Each structure stands twice: as structure tokens, then as C-alpha cells.
Amino acid sequence: MKRLFGTDGVRGLANVELTTEMAFGLARSAGDGRVGTAVVGRDTRRSGQMLAAAVQAGFNAAGFDTTDLGIIPVGAVSELTRATNATFGVMVSASHNPAADNGIKFFGPDGAKLDDEREASIEGRYRSDAPWAEVQGEDVGIQVPMPDALDRYVSRLESQADYRLAGISVVLDCANGAAFRAAPELFRRLGADVEAINAEPSGMNINDGCGAVHPGMLATRVAGRIGLAFDGDADRCIAVDEEGVVCNGDGIMAILARHLKSRDRLPGNRVISTVMSNLGFRRAMQALGLEMVETPVGDRYVLEQMRLTGAGLGGEQSGHVLFREHATGDGLLTGMRLLEVVAATGTSLRELRRVMVDYPQVLRNVQVRVKERLPDAVPVWEAVRRMEKRLGDQGRVLVRASGTEPLVRVMVEAREGHEAAAIADDLVLVVRRELGGVAGDLG
Helix, strand or coil: CCCCEECCEEEEEECCCECHHHHHHHHHHHHCCCCCEEEEEECCCCCHHHHHHHHHHHHHHCCCEEEEEEECCHHHHHHHHHHCCCCEEEEECCCCCCCCEEEEEEECCCCCECCHHHHHHHHHHHHCCCCCCCCCHHHCCCEEECCCHHHHHHHHHHHCCCCCCCCCEEEEECCCCCCCCHHHHHHHHCCCEEEEECCCCCCCCCCCCCCCCCHHHHHCCCCCCEEEEECCCCCCEEEECCCCCEECHHHHHHHHHHHHHHCCCCHHHEEEEECCCCHHHHHHHHHCCCEEEEECCCHHHHHHHHHHHCCCEEECCCCCEEECCCCCCCHHHHHHHHHHHHHHHCCCHHHHHHHCCCCCEEEEEEEECCHHHHHHCHHHHHHHHHHHHHHHHHEEEEEEECCCCCEEEEEEEECCHHHHHHHHHHHHHHHHHHHCECCCCCC
16 A cells, blocks of 8 residues: 655645545544644645645544644744644645645654654554544644744744844745745845745745746846745755856755854764765765765655764755754755855855855656566666766766655766766666656656
């Protein structure tokens, strides 16, 4: 049976794959037989209100009181879970996915995403036919709003700022998502000159040609300023320098790592990243004398390794960046810390991003019928080994199944873009042949 939980919660086409019945059942399963409270936030999708109400009803049926945070970045859900001593936090969002999709992310009392074991426990209870714990009368939970949730979150971030941002001009691409109010408010409070774009959500325009997944849109608008692009739930941040050049999560982490090390604020001189990080990032860390520890894709795996090793900085190429004092990725915090480096050094982002040089990277998304067969697809791994031998130490190959979609991702890095593309295309053919690829699947 296909698992409901992927690398970042449960996702699917809202009201078709991810229904109110499922949302209710997962929340009730999480709370069944326990005593506690939950806070629930959402992004701007049209289906968000419906699914958030179902999540709260499921918790209420289990005897949990719930707090409705409304439309708010996922970092706020993490922060307010901890601040209110809630048992669970929930974000209703499909992050960077299209507007018709939606998703459910569960957070524990520490504000971190649940680990695989706890997610499996919720899913197991959801699929079980065992009777629910009896909840009735005054034990049934109630729902209450938190009207000042956004202000509490923004004020908390503002209080953690080390520098004012006066004199810095920034364009914020809010992706018509959860950051559309919070991001402009935060950066204006910090003294930056702010222009916000894609900050008029309709419920169906989230991530639509904008935001962290489409930074090219922001690149056309910076006009000598710095750009920050967020995704639907605002856990990602991608930057654009003054000349319109994109600086992704690897670049942001490299800038932050160098800055923190120079001020002796990088514990263990260690950075945690994922298998997707560019070879240029790895070499930049070596040049800085920093250890890089690699994890599977997913910011929760980065956080687990940060806690295990005591590292103070970690993240993903996609723009999830994590800091020691926070339990999940928060794009607004990431953007704030990046602009603080600009303020502290008096250096343009254009100059700062030269700390690393990206190797050309080609990513192919191959839609397949049976991604679960990838580990045992011997011809695929034989092809990967041949290509790795061909590249030597001048490139890298990564083939992995997506945790959220019926895709196999083929990534190749090489010194020359045309070589990376040719190798990626060869590998795609093998993947499609062995795993039942679908025509027209390359992205």
C-alpha cells in the first residue's frame, strides 16, 4: 500500500486525493488517546480553509482544543507551536506545488516536523479499524482564533535581528502565498526599502509563474536592488542579486557559512546539506576549511543531523535553510540573515555570492509508473557507475525517487553544461526503459 506521508507531509490534489475525510482522519489519528492542544495554519490556497477546518475538527473529535492561526508562514506555525506549548502544530499547504494541490505537515511540540516513525504511527492509526477513544460532552475540543498570530511571529523575528537594514532596497516576491503580509511587514520594520510583488493572492494564483520556484520572474524586477523570493508556505527563500543573477540555497548557505565562521559563530565549523547540493558548494566549503555533512533530501533530515552533530547551519539547494535556534526552515528568517550579511559587511550580494562557483547542473524529472522499483533496477545503477567513471572528480551523478510525486529525479553535474545534459539524457532513457516511463515526462 502506498504511503501517505512523503518527504514533506501528505500531499495530493485537494478534494480528490487529499479530502476533508482524510484531513479529519489524520488529525484524529494524531490525537487519539492523547491529551493536548494543536495550532493550525494554512497558506492562501482556495482549499486551505476547508482542509484546515477538517484538521481542527479531527483534533476536536479526539478531545484537543485547537487554535486557528489563519494564513501564515510555516515558520510561524513552528514558532507558535513552541510558544503556546502545543502538542502538535499543523500547516495546511502544498508548499511549491500548484494551487489545486494541498498538503498537511505535522509538527511536534518542539516545532520540528515529525520524524518517520511518528508519521508512520499516525498513518497506521488512520488505516486501522480499531475503535476511537471515546470523547464526549465537555471533553470534545473547541476551536479558537489567534488574531495576533502574524504580529507575534513578525515581532519575534524582528527581536532576533542583529542588524538594521536601513539603506538596503529589496524586492520581495511573495508567490501570492503565505508570506504576502508577513514578509513586507518584517522587512519594513527592519528599515529596508521594500517593494512587494505577487502579494495579491486569489486562492488560485499561488506559485503561478512566480516565487522561489520561478525566480526568473523576480530577476526581471530587481533593477539594481536585491530580490528575495519565497514559496507557497514561505519555508524557502531564493535570492536574486543586483544584476538579476539567481542565488539559490547553496549560494545563500555559502555566504552565511563564511560570515558566521569569520565571527566564530559556526559551531564545529560544520555545515549540513543534502545530496542535491552542487559540487561547487562542496568545494567552497572545503576552501573555507569547513566540514560538510550530507543527508537525504528533506529539511527534517538536515535538522536531525544538525542536532546530532551540533551544527549551527544547514539547508538545501532549493532554498530551505535552517539555523540552530529554529526547528524548521523559515524563508523570512533566511532572507533576514542574508540581508544582515550585506548590512554588516557593506558588500553587495553580487560580490558576496562569489564565495562559490556553481558547476553546471542538469536535472531531469522522469515520470514513471513504478518508482518503488528503483533500488532494484540493476541496469540503472550500472549506467550510473559508467557515467561516474566517465566524469571522475570533475562531476557528479545522482538518481533518486521523489518522495512526493511519481517521479525519478536524474541530476548530473559536470564542468560543461552540454556534457551534463548528454549524460542526463542517456540516464533518462535507461530509467524510462526499466521503470515504465511516460512519454513527454522530462522537466
